[in-house]
Amino acid sequence: MNPLIRLIPAPLVRFFAKPYVAGDSLAKAMAVVDKLWRDRGLRATLDLLAEDIREPGQAQANVDTYLQMVAAVAASDLPADARPTLSLKPSSYTTSPLHEDGDGAGSFEAIERIVQAAKAKGVQVSIDMEGRHWTDFTLDALERLAAAGHDHVGAVLQTRLHRTAADLERLPAGMRVRLVIGIYQEPADIALTDKPAMKERMLEYAEKLLRAGHYVEFATHDPAYVRRFVDEVVPRADVGPDRFEVQMLYGVPRERLLRDLVDRGFRARLYVPFAVGWDMAIEYLRRRLDEYPAMVWLVTKNMFLRR
Numbered sequence: 449m450n451p452l453i454r455l456i457p458a459p460l461v462r463f464f465a466k467p468y469v470a471g472d473s474l475a476k477a478m479a480v481v482d483k484l485w486r487d488r489g490l491r492a493t494l495d496l497l498a499e500d501i502r503e504p505g506q507a508q509a510n511v512d513t514y515l516q517m518v519a520a521v522a523a524s525d526l527p528a529d530a531r532p533t534l535s536l537k538p539s540s541y542t543t544s545p546l547h548e549d550g551d552g553a554g555s556f557e558a559i560e561r562i563v564q565a566a567k568a569k570g571v572q573v574s575i576d577m578e579g580r581h582w583t584d585f586t587l588d589a590l591e592r593l594a595a596a597g598h599d600h601v602g603a604v605l606q607t608r609l610h611r612t613a614a615d616l617e618r619l620p621a622g623m624r625v626r627l628v629i630g631i632y633q634e635p636a637d638i639a640l641t642d643k644p645a646m647k648e649r650m651l652e653y654a655e656k657l658l659r660a661g662h663y664v665e666f667a668t669h670d671p672a673y674v675r676r677f678v679d680e681v682v683p684r685a686d687v688g689p690d691r692f693e694v695q696m697l698y699g700v701p702r703e704r705l706l707r708d709l710v711d712r713g714f715r716a717r718l719y720v721p722f723a724v725g726w727d728m729a730i731e732y733l734r735r736r737l738d739e740y741p742a743m744v745w746l747v748t749k750n751m752f753l754r755r
């Protein structure tokens with residue numbers, strides 16, 4: 449991460465990253481999800497911003513919020529196929545994170561509880577992929593959950609990592625897979641450092657996964673690659689619109705592209721994060737600003753234009 453982004457004080461990070469966050473309560477996030485579907489035909493995946501857990505109480509609070517999210521989605525009056533999925537991060541449920549040499553204690557059990565509750569209510573769940581210290585843990589968790597019959601749980605694979613070529617072969621049959629380039633900076637001996645090369649891999653892996661019978665969630669804001677996915681890869685793999693979707697982050701301005709996709713009868717889904725404890729949201733927001741520092745200027749400009 450750019451060291452300058454590290455230096456921005458938390459309240460300012462929160463201010464500048466506002467467009468990426470759907471609000472400070474589950475109710476507000478559900479209202480955003482509802483509006484995305486009714487106004488624009490966009491689906492959503494809901495995410496609680498909850499990283500950097502320091503107290504066991506926070507880990508438990510995160511599980512409780514996810515259980516409330518399951519209940520809220522199940523109670524939503526959106527059509528079943530348009531209800532949001534849930535996205536969660538394994539590091540949200542442990543005070544001993546693997547990226548700080550911990551053992552991830554409590555994380556699998558927490559995920560299993562949420563996944564079981566989601567299954568009972570017919571809610572789909574995706575396990576986000578965090579930095580390289582979490583890859584084995586997360587793939588093992590996905591395998592264990594699939595072996596226990598949890599076919600409503602989806603994976604995320606990062607194409608920047610060289611290991612992903614082998615990891616995609618070991619995924620449980622038919623598993624839903626989100627393909628991303630990966631947001632975590634990884635060392636050059638284990639990962640690509642060139643973005644176009646990562647995106648070429650997205651196309652290559654998407655075709656492999658589609659041909660192998662997986663449901664593919666193609667997650668990028670790069671319009672050229674979205675078009676190549678829907679216009680080249682999908683026809684080559686010869687699959688219908690029920691076998692894939694395109695995903696983007698809430699707050700990234702891609703209105704026209706999203707409208708085109710929906711008009712063509714393709715599914716498009718936004719990743720919609722919300723916060724209940726801002727201290728746990730800051731790391732996610734810093735990564736967004738690091739990825740797109742221009743957001744600082746856009747928000748400042750909008751602030752003056754609104755006056």
Ligand SMILES: Cc1cc2nc3c(=O)[nH]c(=O)nc-3n(C[C@H](O)[C@H](O)[C@H](O)COP(=O)(O)OP(=O)(O)OC[C@H]3O[C@@H](n4cnc5c(N)ncnc54)[C@H](O)[C@@H]3O)c2cc1C
Pocket residue numbers: 575576577578604606626628629630631632643667668669670695696697699700701718719736737739740743
């Ligand atoms: C739905 C979704 C889920 C994701 N889940 C994960 C995950 O589980 N694990 C993981 O490691 N990564 C995840 N990511 C992040 C992903 O790995 C990339 O870091 C991120 O999408 C940026 O890469 P890009 O493919 O959009 O290409 P880029 O080349 O970075 O972006 C293409 C263009 O989009 C615009 N853009 C990109 N990002 C922003 C932004 N934040 N704000 C404004 N404009 C922007 C810029 O104009 C840029 O030129 C997810 C991304 C999405 C969309």
